[in-house]
Amino acid sequence: MNTLEKNTASETAPAGGVLPLPPGTARLIALVGAAGTFVSTFLSWTYTEEFPGNLTVYGYPGGLQLLTLTGALLTLLFLLSGSGLRGLRWLTPGGPNSAVRLLALGTLGVTGYTVGAIIKNLGGLINVDPGGYIAVAMALITAIGALGLPYDVPVDPEKPPANPWAQLVHSLKAPGPGRLRDMPGWVEIVIISAAFALGLYIFTFGIDTDYAELFIGYMVLVSFAFPAVGRAGLTRQLGQLTAKHRNVTVTAAFVAAFAFPFTQSNDAYASIGTNILIFATVALGLNVVVGLAGLLDLGYVAFLGVGAYTAALVSGAPTSSIGVTFPFWAAVLTGAAASLVFGVLIGAPTLRLRGDYLAIVTLGFGEIFRIGVQNLDGDSGPDVTNGPNGIPNIPELEILGFNLGEEHTILGQELGRFSNYFLLMLLFTVVIVTIFRRADQSRIGRAWVAIREDETAARAMGINAFRLKLLAFALGATLAGMAGTVQAHVTYTVTPTQYKFVEAVPPNSAFLLAAVILGGMGTVSGPLIGASLLYLIPAKLQFVQEYQLLLFGVALVLLMRFRPEGLIADRRKQLEFHDTGQLDVPKEDTGLSKKVGV
Amino acid sequence: MASDTIPAKGPGSGNVLDARGVTMRFGGLTAVRNVDLTVDQGEIVGLIGPNGAGKTTFFNCMTGLYIPSEGTVRYKGAVLPHRSHRVTEAGIARTFQNIRLFANMTVLENVLVGRHTRTREGLWSALLRGPGFKKAERTSEARAMELLEFTGLAAKRDHLARNLPYGEQRKLEIARALASEPGLLLLDEPTAGMNPQETRATRELVFAIREQGISVLVIEHDMRFIFGLCDRVAVLVQGEKLVEGTPDVVQSDDRVVAAYLGTPYEGVPEDEAVAEVTAAEDALARNTGSGSTPKTSKEGDA
Numbered sequence: 001m002n003t004l005e006k007n008t009a010s011e012t013a014p015a016g017g018v019l020p021l022p023p024g025t026a027r028l029i030a031l032v033g034a035a036g037t038f039v040s041t042f043l044s045w046t047y048t049e050e051f052p053g054n055l056t057v058y059g060y061p062g063g064l065q066l067l068t069l070t071g072a073l074l075t076l077l078f079l080l081s082g083s084g085l086r087g088l089r090w091l092t093p094g095g096p097n098s099a100v101r102l103l104a105l106g107t108l109g110v111t112g113y114t115v116g117a118i119i120k121n122l123g124g125l126i127n128v129d130p131g132g133y134i135a136v137a138m139a140l141i142t143a144i145g146a147l148g149l150p151y152d153v154p155v156d157p158e159k160p161p162a163n164p165w166a167q168l169v170h171s172l173k174a175p176g177p178g179r180l181r182d183m184p185g186w187v188e189i190v191i192i193s194a195a196f197a198l199g200l201y202i203f204t205f206g207i208d209t210d211y212a213e214l215f216i217g218y219m220v221l222v223s224f225a226f227p228a229v230g231r232a233g234l235t236r237q238l239g240q241l242t243a244k245h246r247n248v249t250v251t252a253a254f255v256a257a258f259a260f261p262f263t264q265s266n267d268a269y270a271s272i273g274t275n276i277l278i279f280a281t282v283a284l285g286l287n288v289v290v291g292l293a294g295l296l297d298l299g300y301v302a303f304l305g306v307g308a309y310t311a312a313l314v315s316g317a318p319t320s321s322i323g324v325t326f327p328f329w330a331a332v333l334t335g336a337a338a339s340l341v342f343g344v345l346i347g348a349p350t351l352r353l354r355g356d357y358l359a360i361v362t363l364g365f366g367e368i369f370r371i372g373v374q375n376l377d378g379d380s381g382p383d384v385t386n387g388p389n390g391i392p393n394i395p396e397l398e399i400l401g402f403n404l405g406e407e408h409t410i411l412g413q414e415l416g417r418f419s420n421y422f423l424l425m426l427l428f429t430v431v432i433v434t435i436f437r438r439a440d441q442s443r444i445g446r447a448w449v450a451i452r453e454d455e456t457a458a459r460a461m462g463i464n465a466f467r468l469k470l471l472a473f474a475l476g477a478t479l480a481g482m483a484g485t486v487q488a489h490v491t492y493t494v495t496p497t498q499y500k501f502v503e504a505v506p507p508n509s510a511f512l513l514a515a516v517i518l519g520g521m522g523t524v525s526g527p528l529i530g531a532s533l534l535y536l537i538p539a540k541l542q543f544v545q546e547y548q549l550l551l552f553g554v555a556l557v558l559l560m561r562f563r564p565e566g567l568i569a570d571r572r573k574q575l576e577f578h579d580t581g582q583l584d585v586p587k588e589d590t591g592l593s594k595k596v597g598v
Numbered sequence: 599m600a601s602d603t604i605p606a607k608g609p610g611s612g613n614v615l616d617a618r619g620v621t622m623r624f625g626g627l628t629a630v631r632n633v634d635l636t637v638d639q640g641e642i643v644g645l646i647g648p649n650g651a652g653k654t655t656f657f658n659c660m661t662g663l664y665i666p667s668e669g670t671v672r673y674k675g676a677v678l679p680h681r682s683h684r685v686t687e688a689g690i691a692r693t694f695q696n697i698r699l700f701a702n703m704t705v706l707e708n709v710l711v712g713r714h715t716r717t718r719e720g721l722w723s724a725l726l727r728g729p730g731f732k733k734a735e736r737t738s739e740a741r742a743m744e745l746l747e748f749t750g751l752a753a754k755r756d757h758l759a760r761n762l763p764y765g766e767q768r769k770l771e772i773a774r775a776l777a778s779e780p781g782l783l784l785l786d787e788p789t790a791g792m793n794p795q796e797t798r799a800t801r802e803l804v805f806a807i808r809e810q811g812i813s814v815l816v817i818e819h820d821m822r823f824i825f826g827l828c829d830r831v832a833v834l835v836q837g838e839k840l841v842e843g844t845p846d847v848v849q850s851d852d853r854v855v856a857a858y859l860g861t862p863y864e865g866v867p868e869d870e871a872v873a874e875v876t877a878a879e880d881a882l883a884r885n886t887g888s889g890s891t892p893k894t895s896k897e898g899d900a
Contacts, residue, residue: 434725435725438724438725438727439721439724439725441724442719442721442723442724442731442735443710443713443714443717443719443724443734443735443738444719444720444721444724445724446703446707446710446711446714447711447714449700449702449703449707450700450703450711450714453700453701453702453703454698454699454700454701456663456682456698457694457698457699457700458700458711459663459681459682459683460661460663460682460683460686460691460692460694460698461683461686461691461711461712461714461715461774461775461778462683462686462687462712462714462715462778463683463711463714463715464683465683471721475721
């Protein structure tokens with residue numbers, strides 16, 4: 001059904017995409033180019049082994065060559081699928097040619113970057129082997145061929161794209177895929193599991209990159225390949241499957257996350273995973289406040305701080321001003337309760353304000369927390385928090401006789417300290433995701449969204465806006481406090497400087513808000529992905545750290561210009577920002593495609 | 599307590615709404631002055647008046663959006679609180695003059711939000727998802743679907759509110775208000791911007807709402823609509839109630855006509871001005887009659 005529609009579409013489309021080539025020729029050029037790129041990764045790209053990843057070996061691709069290889073292979077597969085090769089058609093239910101174009105450009109990007117990095121790092125063109133030149137040339141040929149492929153979406157004869165840039169933009173548009181054919185339940189479950197396993201592999205690959213060049217190449221390829229897969233329609237069809245098997249999906253996601261520490265031989269990489277989880281979980285808590293209730297909170301990190309400080313004080317640390325040692329569960333409850341109280345205390349006076357005023361006041365309270373903690377040192381106030389020195393030497397957690405600071409061998413795999421904390425934090429994430437989803441899909445969640453949409457109308461509908469806003473604020477604070485209790489143990493030390501408004505190290509108010517907005521407000525996966533990106537990129541690229549805030553600003557500006565709804569958009573936001581002028585008709589849509597198919 | 603003993607002015611104790619001496623001042627401006635209004639059980643009452651007469655202000659005083667400077671509003675004998683969510687809880691629901699739907703929520707969700715005061719499931723219930731929660735959600739949804747059937751929007755339950763055509767948005771606003779199970783429904787210009795066909799449909803809808811035992815108070819500019827619909831009409835002019843009575847009485851009242859169209863009497867400065875203008879125009883016509891060039895240039899401009 002889908003292929004039928006697509007083929008007719010590509011036949012009626014005018015010959016030539018961005019570059020005026022006959023479709024057959026363009027396809028042939030792209031095929032030759034992609035195959036050539038594929039082969040070129042088996043050649044030597046440089047003479048010396050000084051460039052990391054050892055690109056000198058013939059017959060065995062390594063390092064960045066592997067990325068080019070993957071890109072070329074994907075291009076080849078999608079090209080063949082687009083030309084109607086039996087057995088591969090399922091790859092491109094949406095737009096085959098736009099996917100190929102993106103992949104070809106991504107491959108060219110990776111290859112070009114690799115050769116460029118060789119020239120720059122080793123100081124001169126001389127360091128590039130013929131293999132490198134061949135790779136770039138082949139990738140270029142692929143890209144030329146791909147740009148010559150016909151458009152996936154026919155050009156509106158009334159308004160043809162005016163300039164080359166508009167043509168390029170149009171050539172990357174793709175029609176949505178049709179409904180997925182019904183398959184046996186177990187096949188669908190296997191597909192979902194495979195997708196999550198693949199996701200885990202890709203994520204682990206990114207975390208395990210041991211030099212900056214490889215990570216940049218990885219980011220380039222991923223940032224082209226993911227949209228390409230989306231254009232091909234696979235993401236949407238996977239979405240149809242996951243919507244059908246919600247519980248399977250949630251379990252698969254959990255299992256994939258659970259498996260992460262078992263793939264890590266190096267505990268340093270596991271620490272990245274742990275920190276991402278802490279960051280992401282707190283961002284999810286903020287999503288209740290910002291994404292659901294629409295309250296712009298710029299001092300959210302203070303709640304993380306309250307939880308962390310509370311846990312540190314009751315952890316039995318030698319410098320704690322209270323000489324008590326709570327078991328972990330009690331510490332979590334205390335931390336959450338302290339955050340809750342703090343949240344209500346801050347929320348009660350500030351939530352009478354709306355919009356920008358609320359943002360400014362919460363920003364102020366966030367700073368008051370930090371400065372307050374800094375001064376509770378015995379000099380300017382009672383000695384509670386040791387002032388700027390913070391509370392160091394927080395002991396390792398011990399749960400049911402299981403010391404999280406030590407290495408344990410589970411299932412034949414050594415799990416280091418950070419892996420243990422990762423698993424603990426994962427448990428918290430699951431709890432917080434559940435809380436978020438359940439609160440969202442309930443009377444309370446609807447009331448929050450109503451307040452966000454129109455507070456006056458919400459009040460007129462009988463919603464006690466102040467109480468519900470306070471509830472959102474308190475719930476968000478509690479969730480952050482819970483995450484804070486784990487964070488205190490992971491970082492060994494809590495100091496006031498960890499809880500600034502903006503700083504280079506991620507969990508701070510500005511980055512938390514950015515993670516929510518970057519990922520997509522009001523969704524579960526949005527903040528998780530946003531937090532991963534915001535933590536991973538600076539952690540992997542040492543040189544970025546100097547310019548981090550600059551790049552961060554640039555990234556936000558670009559995002560707000562091109563994708564204001566965030567990377568993962570819920571349907572509501574997507575329609576809000578991209579008004580297509582068409583009515584949003586969820587049910588009749590499928591009926592229409594059925595009619596066409598028959 | 600003493601004020602409770604004052605006998606109601608309307609016919610018997612069937613008063614749903616009883617507003618006494620409502621006055622609303624904004625600084626030096628008195629938008630509503632000493633207005634009394636009652637609505638009886640199962641009655642449709644209209645509130646009309648020229649633009650800026652204070653109709654919406656009076657509405658806002660009743661629904662707790664404004665706190666009236668003087669006077670009290672009682673609903674079924676109890677003084678209404680000055681908080682709009684408490685007013686809705688007490689049993690008065692309203693729509694807005696300029697539609698205020700939750701634009702990015704679906705049609706069904708909009709109505710479910712209207713159910714807020716009639717359900718009690720809090721955060722814990724939502725988090726624990728016990729049988730009570732599921733039952734309440736099912737009941738709410740069933741009730742919301744009933745209301746959508748009633749207003750004829752059931753087929754569009756999953757559409758976003760902002761994508762509905764204008765007339766259906768008005769209907770959805772009414773459905774949302776009805777979801778709070780009100781005893782009195784306040785409609786603020788329900789037919790503004792509607793074509794005659796939609797206006798007729800709205801009238802039928804209001805009658806159907808009355809059939810359910812809900813009293814209606816409606817602000818409207820469309821006179822044909824209001825006189826065909828209401829049992830009683832009150833006219834508000836410059837913040838004060840001018841006339842109140844059956845549509846016939848109000849229609850034939852000279853003061854109402856005067857309030858809408860102005861009073862014609864001789865000797866007003868305007869008349870002189872009009873006369874001057876006519877004279878000037880006549881003179882101009884005579885001039886242009888002799889020399890035809892300016893006229894053609896005017897046509898060229900047009």
